[in-house]
Amino acid sequence: MRHEHLLSASQLSREDIETVLDRAAEIEENPAAVQEQYAGRVLGLCFYEPSTRTKMSFDTAMKRLGGQTIDMGPVESSSVKKGETLADTVRVVEGYADALVLRHPKEGSAKMASEFVDVPLINAGDGAGQHPSQTLLDLYTIRENGGLDDITVGIMGDLKYGRTVHSLAEALTNFDVSQHFISPESLRLPRNIRYDLHDAGAQVREHTDLDDILPELDVLYVTRIQRERFPDENEYRQVAGEYQIDDDVLADAKDSLTVMHPLPRVDEIAPEVDETAVATYFEQAHNGVPVRMALLDLLL
Ligand code: NCD
Numbered sequence: 264m265r266h267e268h269l270l271s272a273s274q275l276s277r278e279d280i281e282t283v284l285d286r287a288a289e290i291e292e293n294p295a296a297v298q299e300q301y302a303g304r305v306l307g308l309c310f311y312e313p314s315t316r317t318k319m320s321f322d323t324a325m326k327r328l329g330g331q332t333i334d335m336g337p338v339e340s341s342s343v344k345k346g347e348t349l350a351d352t353v354r355v356v357e358g359y360a361d362a363l364v365l366r367h368p369k370e371g372s373a374k375m376a377s378e379f380v381d382v383p384l385i386n387a388g389d390g391a392g393q394h395p396s397q398t399l400l401d402l403y404t405i406r407e408n409g410g411l412d413d414i415t416v417g418i419m420g421d422l423k424y425g426r427t428v429h430s431l432a433e434a435l436t437n438f439d440v441s442q443h444f445i446s447p448e449s450l451r452l453p454r455n456i457r458y459d460l461h462d463a464g465a466q467v468r469e470h471t472d473l474d475d476i477l478p479e480l481d482v483l484y485v486t487r488i489q490r491e492r493f494p495d496e497n498e499y500r501q502v503a504g505e506y507q508i509d510d511d512v513l514a515d516a517k518d519s520l521t522v523m524h525p526l527p528r529v530d531e532i533a534p535e536v537d538e539t540a541v542a543t544y545f546e547q548a549h550n551g552v553p554v555r556m557a558l559l560d561l562l563l
Contacts, residue, residue: 268377268384269562272395272430273459277437284403286557287550294327297556301330301563307360308334309352310387311343311367316526317387317397320551321364321559328556333359350379357382362563365389368491383562391424391453391492397525398430400554404547405482408521412439415479419445420486420506420531422452424493427525428486429456436463443480445470447502450488473506478515483508485524485531509533513541523547 290297306325310318322332335341335356343352349372356363357380365373366387373386373393388394405411416435422428422444432452435442442465444452451469452460460467470476477483485508493499507530513520524532524544536542 268373268386269395269558270373270377270384270386271393272398272434275395275398275434275437280399280402280434280437283399283554283557283561284406286560287399287403287553290556290560291553294553297328297560299329300560301325301328304328304330304563305360306330306332306559307356307363308332309356309363309365309367310335311338311349311365312388314366314387316548316551317366317394318364320548321385321387321396321555323552324555324559327552328559330361330559349376353384354379362559385558385562388426390426391429391489392426393430394426394525395430395434396555396558397427397551398434399558400547400550401427401431401484401523401525402434403550403554404523404543405521407546407550408543409481409519414439414481415441415443415476416482416484417443417445417473417476417480418484418486419473421450421488422446422486423450424489425486428452428484431484432456432465433459433463436460436465441468442466443468443470443476445473445476445506447471447505449498450502473508473512474515477513478517480516480520482521482523483516485522485528487524487527487529487531504530507531507533508536510535510539513539516541 325332353376362383364385364387368390370390370392373389377384457467490499520541521543522541
């Protein structure tokens, strides 16, 4: 894989994806082989939005490769508060670090920031845009739980604002996957993503009711309603809590179903599901470390 920056899942070919996933599997198998590999190298973490998994797993990944991380810290205590632009901040931090990870509330911000830096920049979420490193760990998880070809995947919840959805749906067009999208009418996939999927030769099958498709699914990818992206809180309240799964809902699913979620969850998946064999979301979160180690290895 030879990309300067990882900004969008649309950059990734099937070969790129397989290179990262194969490397992640190798690293998971033998972490000792890479534990000193990036000694003396530094990863810069610039998070303008809350994060637990993405930030901590990039931090862990770099440290498990023998490297170090520097963290801009919360926006409130950074020079952003004094009015510094994103372009200036990343230009400064690239002088301290060998690669940058950026999360920002504005769609398109990662692409804009990447134009100002020479070190690799990874988009860790740009508003309702993209989140490609999440997609790599999602694909790794799907591959480990039954494979990536000849499967039916349902993606449910906030398809409009969910950046993990946009990246995953685009990446899945590289595989022999039948994709189904389940959401309230008001949170359907954005038109630009639907066009991208059509262009990639994928069919976009949309449902408002999970029951219509659940029995056929091999993977159900559940997402949180992205409350922080709604321009109007009333609009959020109209859809909040509409798409929830529990043991009853899952009664009609295949026994081999894999239930995923990028996390954090609010109330989309009842805790009782955690105890069942279909629950894969914590394993999915743990996969963030080997997959991000592989990604850093390939970009550095
Ligand atoms: C997601 C995100 O930030 O887009 N979280 C994550 O990185 N695992 C999903 C979400 O916030 O709902």
